[in-house]
Amino acid sequence: MRRRILVAVAKRLLPLAAVGLLATVALWPEFESAADRGRVAFRRVAEVQPTALHIVEPRYQGLDEQNQPYTVTAATAVQEGEEQAVQLQEPRADLELNDGGWVYLEAREGRYDRPGSRLDLAGDVTIHHDDGTQFVTPRAELDIAGGDASGDDPVAAQGPFGTLTAEGFRLYDRGQVVVFTGRARAVLEGAR
Template sequence: MSNPPASDAPARAGGAPAAVLPASRAVPVPSRPRRTPSAGQIARRQRFVWLVKLVLPALIMALLGLLFLWPEFEGREGRLSFRRGPSMTPEALQVVAPRYQGIDEINRPYTVTAQTARQPGQDQILLLDSPQADILLNDGAWVYLESREGRYDRPRQALDLWGDVRLFHDGGTMFRTEAAVLQVDTGHASGNRPTQAQGPFGTIESEGFEMRDRGAVMIFTGRAHAVLEGRQQ
């Protein structure tokens, strides 16, 4: 009896054929041979890396410093500039509807009011819009002044008025001029601009005026022209 042909694959226990192992893969040959760096080359590379770690941060800091300081070299035309911020002190203190009251040396009251008041500096000089001044006389009568603009010097109690200045006296007299100065504590007022006065006495035009003793005495200065009205019997 002839023997069966031998199988190329080895048989496993139990008669099952064993798996065939793949053949080993061929490793490609490098295009160029590798060169192992020498000790000197390794030392040079280490020095280069150390130098880069040392120089690079210093270079970055130098560039940042140049970026911040460059506007100082270029002047105001530089793109970056650092200026001192605005001061916390306001440029002008403004008050709406102010009211200033006082009394003179014999306790006669006076009042200065306005629509708005601005104090541009540290001194007590006020710039007024639509200022008004009320002065009480001894006999209970009053003098009232108003204008478009004014300047009130509180330490000196002096009120400068300009722009359609009008003065009203309780006796029915009205003065109109373009500029006047009023000393509110004494009731003395004066002006050197053309003045028009109208009252029960008639009309008077002059080159200026002077009011003394809170309106008890009125003086017309410069050339004056008066049209007096007499009472009819």
């Protein structure tokens, strides 16, 4: 009787054990890859110290010496370490005038010294005045707070007065006084 019971139990258990063993052998690679996917590794990483601050579409706003607002914007700005000056790509500046007019400046690159309110522009510098006057020069330096600008590179100007080329320029009193330096050539258009 004992033997019959053992044979009956073995008939049922041995095939189940064989199926379980075959399933384990067939699925073993899946168990291994699942274990690898579930592992988390921590590595010691050296502490990274940034060497420059990079800003996309910065906007700097302030007031000049006559409490007139100005805004300096750019496509990007990079400030190296502890330096106060910011390197700008595609800088633009808007300045309001006392009489309600405005001046708009743009260039390919520039350097903005925020504490000194100085903006140095380079690369196709264009200065637009709301009266229709436009200056184009390779380089220009601006004292934003004081409202002065200058450049020692060739300049071309056009406006209601006509056209003018010169070796340099000086703008005083927020563009109210313009002095062209070096050799200058003007074609003036008179009122009819």
